[in-house]
Amino acid sequence: MRELKPIKIVTPPLAANCYLILDEKSALIDCGGDTKFILNALSRYMEPKDLDYLILTHSHFDHAAAAGDLKELGCKILMHKDEYALVKAQGFTSIFFNVKFKPFKPDFELKGGEIIELGDVVLEVIHTPGHSPGSICLYDENKKWLFSGDTVFAYGAFGRVDLPGGDAKALVKSIEKLSELDVENLYPGHEDVIEGNAKASILEALSIVKMIF
Numbered sequence: 001m002r003e004l005k006p007i008k009i010v011t012p013p014l015a016a017n018c019y020l021i022l023d024e025k026s027a028l029i030d031c032g033g034d035t036k037f038i039l040n041a042l043s044r045y046m047e048p049k050d051l052d053y054l055i056l057t058h059s060h061f062d063h064a065a066a067a068g069d070l071k072e073l074g075c076k077i078l079m080h081k082d083e084y085a086l087v088k089a090q091g092f093t094s095i096f097f098n099v100k101f102k103p104f105k106p107d108f109e110l111k112g113g114e115i116i117e118l119g120d121v122v123l124e125v126i127h128t129p130g131h132s133p134g135s136i137c138l139y140d141e142n143k144k145w146l147f148s149g150d151t152v153f154a155y156g157a158f159g160r161v162d163l164p165g166g167d168a169k170a171l172v173k174s175i176e177k178l179s180e181l182d183v184e185n186l187y188p189g190h191e192d193v194i195e196g197n198a199k200a201s202i203l204e205a206l207s208i209v210k211m212i213f
């Protein structure tokens with residue numbers, strides 16, 4: 001059997017990384033902001049209408065603006081309840097970037113602690129506020145994979161906290177929480193993936209974030 005790996009899809013308009021997992025169930029982690037682009041990318045690997053889950057790490061338009069269109073194809077949307085509250089309160093508009101996107105309702109409002117079983121891949125939802133109030137990370141304990149959204153990136157980088165709902169102190173606590181995990185591979189919401197000893201990258205982010213905030 002071919003080793004199952006997340007398929008990285010870099011999406012417009014701000015080069016957000018989305019990850020497609022093709023297991024017994026299929027899941028897309030974030031979808032970017034361009035519906036045509038993501039549908040075209042998905043169709044290289046599967047029938048887009050067969051996608052089971054769209055899991056949103058957070059609601060920023062560069063990660064989530066195509067969600068309303070994808071939901072119409074039939075996938076279930078999972079996102080944190082605080083993030084849905086934020087995007088609803090903002091009327092599905094990114095005030096900061098002046099972008100409006102199609103409203104949608106998540107099928108599952110997450111709190112953190114849920115387990116999403118895709119087959120071989122089993123993802124635990126970790127609530128990691130800071131970059132946004134309902135940011136989540138997804139952790140596979142057996143594979144030691146962490147999908148980190150915009151909370152933490154490769155090489156000790158971490159998410160900005162100056163957007164609506166951002167919270168520097170919460171970000172420090174969230175990265176502290178992540179630093180306790182055993183992580184081999186890091187799949188962040190932008191830039192490079194780290195394969196092998198990704199925990200070092202998270203520890204580096206923790207030391208820098210503590211210096212700054």
Ligand SMILES: [Zn+2]
Binds near residue numbers: 058060063131150
């Ligand atoms: Zn973001």
